Amino acid sequence: MDQIMEEDFRVIDNCLIIRLPEEVDHHQAGYISENADKHLLRKEVRHVVFDFENTRFMDSSGIGIIMGRYRKISCFGGRVYAIHADSQIQRIFKVSGLHKIVEIM
Amino acid sequence: MRNEMEILFDAISDNEGFARVAVAAFVSHLNPTLEELSDIKTAVSEAVTNSIIHGYENLYGYGRPGRGPAAAQEVHPGKVQILCALEGDMLQIQIKDQGKGMENVEQAMEPLFTTKPELERSGMGFAFMEAFMDDLEVESSPGQGTTVRMKKKLGCGSWIEV
Ligand SMILES: Nc1ncnc2c1ncn2[C@@H]1O[C@H](COP(=O)(O)OP(=O)(O)OP(=O)(O)O)[C@@H](O)[C@H]1O
Ligand SMILES: [Mg+2]
Numbered sequence: 001m002d003q004i005m006e007e008d009f010r011v012i013d014n015c016l017i018i019r020l021p022e023e024v025d026h027h028q029a030g031y032i033s034e035n036a037d038k039h040l041l042r043k044e045v046r047h048v049v050f051d052f053e054n055t056r057f058m059d060s061s062g063i064g065i066i067m068g069r070y071r072k073i074s075c076f077g078g079r080v081y082a083i084h085a086d087s088q089i090q091r092i093f094k095v096s097g098l099h100k101i102v103e104i105m
Numbered sequence: 106m107r108n109e110m111e112i113l114f115d116a117i118s119d120n121e122g123f124a125r126v127a128v129a130a131f132v133s134h135l136n137p138t139l140e141e142l143s144d145i146k147t148a149v150s151e152a153v154t155n156s157i158i159h160g161y162e163n164l165y166g167y168g169r170p171g172r173g174p175a176a177a178q179e180v181h182p183g184k185v186q187i188l189c190a191l192e193g194d195m196l197q198i199q200i201k202d203q204g205k206g207m208e209n210v211e212q213a214m215e216p217l218f219t220t221k222p223e224l225e226r227s228g229m230g231f232a233f234m235e236a237f238m239d240d241l242e243v244e245s246s247p248g249q250g251t252t253v254r255m256k257k258k259l260g261c262g263s264w265i266e267v
Contacts, residue, residue: 005170026154027118028168033225057125057143059150060233061166064225088143095236096229 002054004028009039014046020055024062033065037072046078050102053084063096070101081105108191116157116183116202118166124187125149131189132196137259144237145196145257149187151230152200152253156185160204160251164224194260198238203250210243 008019016039021028039045048069052058070080081103085093093099110131114120125146132145157163161183188199207213214235219228234241240256
């Protein structure tokens, strides 16, 4: 299984863009959240973009990652976006109600 | 015809991916749709992850760049057992741990209920199992462990796809 790396986190303008791994589960969730928060400490970062281009699987651990980042940035007017989410990932968003707080593009 | 398989593995996060793929592979000769496979993988992942995190309190995932194998970490010992049975197009999955169990199963199964909010658990695990499988039963008692039983009818998709 592929492993998310430091270079999967990029800051462009005021957005933190996270390229998620092929499988987003509890195994990798801790690293993704910790590393995201490290970048969010930089004061120019306002929004978070989750890029699902390579992602074929996500369970409730992914919901936790996204909700957790949303809680951290929404009080400062930050938004959470999801890009390249395939139909399976979008089903997970729907069932969990996450589509109400994440902008799916 | 009945077809069964059983796997037993250590309750560490490294095995989460293996467990859901093993179950998906077990049903692959029935030509399940991508959606069915994804449903099964998600449900298995939820139950197995619950056993690891809540049952045995192996809270942290080991998937990090540059880290050694999980054997180098301190873990609470424990096993998770998966039993699968196929009868025709009906798949039954039983996922069992001998971890710490739950006092109140009904409450645990409510959407958004979690005992580990500090770990960013969202309380969606049982809700996913319920949504993606046709039937869900949970048996648990404190100190005894937890058994999750799920059923799903397969083959609602196309059989003659090329
Ligand atoms: N195998 C288990 N052993 C002990 N307790 C469990 C087990 N499975 C679930 N629980 C309890 O039930 C609660 C709800 O489980 P559920 O999977 O719905 O949510 P969660 O695991 O807390 O969060 P999420 O699955 O969204 O990450 C857990 O917080 C835990 O207290
Ligand atoms: Mg869970």
